[in-house]
Amino acid sequence: MKCSNPGVLPVYLLLLITLQCSGVSVNHALKNDNRRCGSGPYKTPSFGETNAVKNSWPSMVALLMYNRQFCGGSLIDSIHVVTAAHCVVSFSARNISKLRVALGMHSLRPVKDPQVTKTVLRVAYHNDFNAETFYNDIALLTLDSPVVFTPTISPICLPPNDSSDQHAYRKTVAIGWGAPTENGTQANVLQQITILTMTNAECRNRFDGVVTSGIADHMICASYPGKDTCTGDSGGPLLVQDMPGAKWIQIGIISWGIGCADPDFPGVYTRISSFVDWIEKQNQLDLHILMSK
Template sequence: MNVLLILVLLGLSRTATGTPDTCESCGLRPMADGREISRVARSRDAQPGAWPWMVSVQQVWSTGIVHVCGGSLVGPRWVLTAAHCFVDARNVPTWRVLAGATHLAHDRPEVQVRFVKQLVLHEDYDNVSQKNDVALVELDHPVRCGPHVQRACLPDPSLPLSATANCYVSGWGTTSAKAAASPLVLQEFQVHLIDSHTCNGSGWHRGGVHPHNVCAGYPRGGGGDTCRGDSGGPLVCQDGRSDRFWLVGVSSWGRGCARAHRPGVYTSTQSFHHWILAKMGLDSPGTTTRSTA
């Protein structure tokens, strides 16, 4: 974990559709400008605005500010992350969220800082088995969406993952299990979804994967994988028919990093679709479900 500088809160000018300060769209990458996403297995530095729903969940100490977990904006006031990030959480007002950032120690106009109003952990979260490892963070006031800050799209349970294409993970976690420090620059890498039955089998995770989990990585190891500090971050997959990305998983747990037959395990957002919407107080899931276009 890194001690960070306190970043200046500055505004954004427009959204992907040109409408000032709104969050009507989701799952789009306005700053990508048609750039090819890295298809290499190992992580690389992400470009500014590459993953505009990505946030850093941080705790403020008297000695500085520490990155604890990743998270994804799912609404102007809401961040979806992992429950295990807050097992020992105390004093909620000392937690904050950094949106629009790529380099955690650089002040840039697109960076927005919000403090945490409340933590909402799943009522049945189990810290031993990591069942129901999902949480929502409510911000003290909304973010302003723009090219560097967008909300993620939550797929409803009817979206078949087979209808998605390339899948990616991003985060500020360590790049290997033996790394002494985490990078300050956001890392990105491609992963492959792995059949849950295979992932849970003998020689793999041996029954530790729950029905509400998704596995992603590389069967032979050595490729991209989440590691320490990536918890709570997004697993996104591109819609097979558009440029939109779906937030299909929340980084939950793993055994080591990038080991053979030990892919990363994620909390399936589809399994918790109703819970997420209910906790956010959304009566209608219209803007967060799968597109029929």
């Protein structure tokens, strides 16, 4: 890769060239981003709280197509957003060119609410994603230019790739703009629900005889009476906090369920800790794409 006269390139690629030519690895830069991760409410909201305080979740993003929100996602560093594969797997190159990521957004209407809107350079979803079983339901969006962090826009923390914590029986928070109830009208302002995780063994028992594909180890389940994620929430985060004042960690991606808030069936989330290595490989691929130009 030449380090002089790179020509006209997107800001994102120019950033990578600057890093590479200065001897700073992209992974090192992204790790520096992660030092600023995990901002959110001081403590886990109570089970009854639903409307989020404006910009209290600075890592939350909305995925927009023609100014309409269809899924959520999380900013994980200055150039990447993690979301669900089923949100983007059917996108053509033309669709990707129209895809927008809205950061610092609270209300869906007016459409001018986002503080920052980014276009997407690359969409990567897991090669083993299965649209019938929702196995490996994870995707990574590479933004066309880096995000400048502010008090209301910053990344979420991810669990370490060697984490053995199954996060069972934990109070967690799911956020999104989905419908509050099954067949209901989509919420206008960002919603938050506090729910409880369970073991995968318990979750498998809940779906036994109903879902033939079963609950994979790379999934995590959570529920609470009358509370659940629903249509429009897909791709958004499931978050946990070790103690009041601690950083927030994303342990799940909103993936699938049977109905919404059905007392017999919990919501099912992609377990992030199972895919941290995959995310890091996508970061390396971004650099490979740059060097091949």
